[in-house]
Every structure is written in structure tokens, then in C-alpha cells.
Amino acid sequence: MRRIKIGVIGCGMISEVYLQNCTQVFHHVLEVVAVADLVPELAAKRAKEFNVPTSCSVEELLANPEIEIVLNLTAPVAHTIVNEQILNAGKHVYTEKPFALTREDADKILNLAETKGLLVGCAPDTFLGASMQTCIKLIEDGEIGTPFAANASIILGTPANGNHPNVQNFLKLGGDPIMDMGPYYLTALVAMLGPIKRVTGSAQKLYEEVTITNEDSPRFGETFPVEAPTNVAATLDFDNGVVANLQATKESFGYKPKVEIFGTKGNLVVPDPNFFGPFPEFPVVVDVEIQYPNFETKTIPLTHGFCENSRGIGVADMAYALQSGRKHRASGQLAKHILDVSLGIFEASEKEKHIHIASTVDRPAALPVGLKDNQLD
Template identity: 40%
Template sequence: MAAPVGVGLIGAGNISDQYLRNLTGFPDVRVLAVGDLLEDRARAQAAKYDVPRAGGVDVVLDDPDIDIVVNLTIPAVHVEVSEAILAAGKHVWTEKPIGIDRDESQRLLSKADAAGLRVGVAPDTVLGPGVQTAKRAIARGDIGRPLFAQTTFQWQGPELFHPNPGFLYAKGGGPLLDMGPYYVSALVHVFGPVAAVAALGLQGTPTRRVQVGELAGQEFAVEIPSTLSVLMDFEHGAQAQSLYSTDSPLYRHGIVEITGTEGTLVIPDPNTFGGPITITRPLTKMVVPPEPVVQDVFAVPQEGVLVGRGLGVLDMARAIRDDRPHVATGRFGYHVLDTLLSIEEAAETRTFVNVESTIDEVGALPADFDPHAATL
């Protein structure tokens, strides 16, 4: 068996805990270094998870034993950091989105192809047992021919918990670019590539206020629409409607309902890796109020091992050693970005916008994919 694949992290902020907690527990990878512009923060995270090396970004880029670098920086510098990783001769796993601009994101993928290196793009939540089980159920025909989906993400906003949330309301952020990748990725896994989109957007307030941490009370500008209502048309004929909002006092997260000719499939929050999956069958008789509506609802057993962030890095590591494609590819991540940017443009112009990019059939993880197994 080959040795575990060496992994490094650039970015030791909030999300790094979730990655480090999981990656340090997967036998097929070994986390060797954590780098950050704030070197003390990197050292603190490395010490917390028994990672042997930490410091500035070069600690990761210059390590000859690291094959994959996980890019956990803010969206505005995703491409810049990913290009530096490629220049160091290492594969990239980047947090979503792949970038905030089409041209720079395509440039990144071209550089990776020229160097013979891989790019993987979050979210890897769609690789978890929730979405993957649902995907297999649809492929089996459990709900007949898929017709349309409805998704909802609404609440008052990340300033409720994030100590420095300004970047989430800047270009490349907002409920669409921050949370949209989870929902759009799940829908593309189920329906395939997006052909066209339409949208309406609004901004609840021009400024927001930090509510927790050292910056509590500080105001910051809102640069993007904080509510968007979206229609999506998929290449293979399905449709979807989605709401993304950080202007709502009503908390409703993770609603994904996929309706087919023979049932409606409800899948877990795509910002999680698993949860209850159900299919509701059509009514068998007319119901007249006040008689209650009672429908047949069946649980779909979830298949696979439930873990968390880092699953996509592990799949990439195994794929490199097995010389096969990994699932959450850069091309997939680019199509999701292209779709999200097209939604922004549709909201600005109040017209349908064609999504120029496309992708081939989206890969899947097998039901017996075990993150805790030592296979390398």
C-alpha cells in the first residue's frame, strides 16, 4: 500500500476547525502543515490538532511532502491563492466558490490542466450520504421522472454568529454566493447542468452591524442583494425555484424538495452531509376540509458513512492514487459559479440569462465509500 497523501491547509479561520477535525482522522491522508498570514493563528490550529508544522503560507507551499493544499481563504482571493498552490506543484482543494470572476476561474483551470494538476471545489456536503442516497433513489426511478425542485434558505444573516461577517456581504458573498453553492450543487447532482436562469433581487438594508466578538457594534456596508428569488431551467428539462435571503426573521434552512411524476423526495439540508430522506406519494382520494390530508410518506434508508468537511479532499486523494477522476471537480465548481453569476446578472437585468458553461454527467461516490478505511 502507498503512504497516506500529504495535505496542507492555507487559512486557519472559522472553517478550518471542521476540516482539521475530519482530515486528521482519515487514515488515507496526513495533515502536515497549516499556514496563514496570521502565523500565530496557524500555530494555534496546528497545536490543537497535532499537525507537525505551522506558520506562514510558505510553510505549506514549500513542503515537498504535501500533495494537496486546502485553500480556506476568503472568496476574493481564492483564485490568487489557488494559482500559488499550482505554481508550487500541488493539487488544489478550494472552498467555494472557485472564484468570483469567470475569466480568472477559467484561467485557474487552464493552468491546472497545463501543469497536470487537479482542482477540487467545495461544497463536499453533496458527497455525503444525504445527497448521494437521494441521487441513487432518483436514478432507480423511485419518484418517476424528475420534474421540478423547490429550495429555501432564509434567515436574518451570519452576523448573528460570525465575528467578522463583512466579507459575506461583499462581492463574492451574500446568500447567493455564500449559500447558493450548496443548493445549486445539490440540484446539478440531481438534474445535471443548468441551461438558463431568471431572478429578482433586493437589498433589505444598506448596512449591517456585527453582533458578536471583538467587532460587535461595528457597522459595515452591504454590497450585494441580500434576498434573491430564482428560477432555474436545466438542460435535461427539469426546473427549480429557490429563495436565498438574509432579510428574514423567520428561520427556514435546508429545504430541498424534488418532485417527480410518482412522488416528492425531501432530502437533507445541502449544507449538511446527511439526515432524514423521505418520499411522499400522491393522494389516492379527494380530501375535503375539515378532513385532514393524510399522505403516504416513506423513509429512504441513508446509505454511506456520515462524516463532514474534508470528504472531497479524501476522494481527491484516493482518486490521485487510483488514477481516476474525483467527483467534485474544478469544472463542476466552475459550472456552479457560472450559474450563480448568471443569477446575479438575471437579477440586475430582470431577464432570463443563458448559462454558457456545461458539464458532462456528474460523478458519484459509491454507497460503500468508507472515509475511515485505510486504502492507501
């Protein structure tokens, strides 16, 4: 298996963990040869930190004939235009979520990639981690019987209490709870249960503007308009008959995730899909009915690797796919389906009706059990 040369566009906060993993965890299949950013100093800093040989402009990176995959870590509003540039340069693209902010932009990228014979991948890739792959195996092995319902909640602290230097981005579409954090949970649900065919929901804003109250924030005291819904509830109907409830909000005082899958023989408590492995307070747990109303709760050992923060595994999986000819798992088609569902929730609230999801997608192939040396095949 040869190493695929990649470049990274966007050297902000999220680039640190990607570069760490691409240069240290997945270095057997990936070789980072260049980084670029609109702020040259950021690119130079990342290149020095991770021993990347070249920091350069976006144009120079795209002109490098050795680079086969470009990792797009720009802000959500720039994803489509940068992805288009990458594809037009003849390179495969893996982008941070959300895939796009409109269905038209998502389709434009997928159609362009198909025309050029190139691959498109998209975060999140957390569903390839130890927690989610263990849960997928439990469901496939029939541990909880036939799934029929699910419940997921993403309770996040308000951006007003944070210290992010670009806090205003979390009050716009793309930084809202559904488009920002929703992909982790929706992708996990689709990976476990299959595609979603219909949604309804309510999307609301608690405030029209917020003032930054965290004294440690560089934006302390500034006031910003709230441009996107910050409190959303949805009902999701899956192709296989499962009905799920989803609550997503950025109005709380802290962070509290929860995902449960209910089956005819037991209930699965799923660790936070925002991470690769479970925390002690969020283990993989199966509640199995023994004799009503008594239940046996079993903590399940992990069956798969990649328990630590493995962001970048989706890029590595794409590099394997390029060489083997198989499908890559964190695909653009999966991301488009998640975008369809996300926008469908907003439309359902606006139109006060169910929205049928036009796209569909196959469940990504599960990773084999017992992989060695961080291999993905």
C-alpha cells in the first residue's frame, strides 16, 4: 500500500488534530506535503509544527502535481467554492462538515466529481471509531433484536459563554446546532440504522441577538445577531421503519449528549457520536429484558480500534479506496443525505408539514473486527 500525497487548505483550530493524525497515526498511507491558508502565517505555523515540507498559497497547493487528495478545512461558507477549485484542479477532495449549505451546492460538487472521475469525502468520520463500530456490530449481531425507535439529544452550551474568536460563525447557518453538531448524530444514526425517508420538526430561536458574557473571550461584551435556529426538535422516519426523536440546542449551560437505540430484545446506550471512543461515564451499554420488569445491564467491551481522537480516518479510508477500488465510507453521497435531512428539518418547521427526503444512501460498510497497525482493509 503506497502513501498518498495530500495537501491541507485551512490551518485554523481544527487543522491541528487532522495534521497530527495524518502525519503520525495514518502516515503509513498518507503523506502531507503542503498546507495553505489565506493567512500565510497560519500555514507556516502548522508546517513547522508537523514537519510539513511546504506552506504556500492555495493556488500553489492546487498546482502541485504530486498531491492527489486535498483536505478542505475552511469555514462552512467557503466549502463549496474551495471544493470546486480542488476538483477543477484534478484532485480528490475530503471536506469538513457541513458538506454544503444548500442542496444545489452539494449536487454541483457531486456532479462535478462524477464528471471528472474524482472522489468526494466529508466529515464526520467519528462513526468509524471504536464506539460506533462496536454499536453497529451489536445491532448487526441481533443483540437488541429488531430496532424500532431511537432517541438522540445534543444539548450544547450557548456560544455567548464560549471563548471562540469567531463566535459569530456559530450564530449563522452552518454553525447552528443542526448543521454544526447534527452531522455527528445523524451520520451515526444512518450508519447504524440506514437512510432516512421523512422528517418533521420545529426550529426556533430563543433570542434575536446575544452578548458575549465570557470575560476570557476576545469578543467579550460584543453583541451579535442570531441568524440561525438554536433550538431544534425533529422526528425522523427511517426506511426500515425505525422512528427517532432528535433534540439539538445551543441554549444550555453545558454539554450533555445522549443516544439510545430501542430494540425488541433490548436497548442500546450509544456513546457520544462526537467522539471515537466512550468515556467512563458514557460506556457502550445494552439493557436486556430478562423478566419484566427486571433488566440486566451489560457493559460491552469494544470490538474495534480507533478509540482515541482519530479525525482524519476518513481521509485515510479514502486513500485505501483509491488503491483498492472499493467505496470509501465517509462519502459525499452520505454527506449529501445528511444535508438533505438537516435542511428538511428546517423546511418542515417553516412549512408545518412532513418533508420527504429525496436522496438515499447505502449504510457505509462496517470496519472489520481486529484490525492491526491501524489498517482499514
